[in-house]
Amino acid sequence: LEGEPARPLRERRRKQPALRDVAGMLRSFDYAACVALRGRVPSKMPKAELLRAARQWSERVSAVFLKEYFREAKVRDLSSCNLPDRRILLEAFLLKKALYELSYEFRHRPEWAGIPLKGILGLLRREGSGL
Numbered sequence: 001l002e003g004e005p006a007r008p009l010r011e012r013r014r015k016q017p018a019l020r021d022v023a024g025m026l027r028s029f030d031y032a033a034c035v036a037l038r039g040r041v042p043s044k045m046p047k048a049e050l051l052r053a054a055r056q057w058s059e060r061v062s063a064v065f066l067k068e069y070f071r072e073a074k075v076r077d078l079s080s081c082n083l084p085d086r087r088i089l090l091e092a093f094l095l096k097k098a099l100y101e102l103s104y105e106f107r108h109r110p111e112w113a114g115i116p117l118k119g120i121l122g123l124l125r126r127e128g129s130g131l
Helices: 009-013 018-038 047-075 083-108 114-125
Strands: none
Touching: 018 047, 018 083, 018 114, 083 114
């Protein structure tokens, strides 16, 4: 739980499953795509097209990150669970992280609450589909 200020230091220092950090990276890619659109320079591209492009970028970067992460984990024998269990665990960590983000944003940056909310809705729409 790296530097999440709402978490006690003792909790942040505790050993956690690596997939929790993976979920944090994936959420960061989603944030990067969404925040980039907030500060974008004027464009002739329609807003819906920009949103679609941002979502596609986030999905592609996430897919490459996951592929390389699990390739390296396999090489180093760090992957201790099978693929279906890993997907379920990763989705649970993604949901937990997005719920934490939603709470944080409502308290500190309410105008950003839509970012984690979209992530939560996306996870719920993928029900049972895996990543």
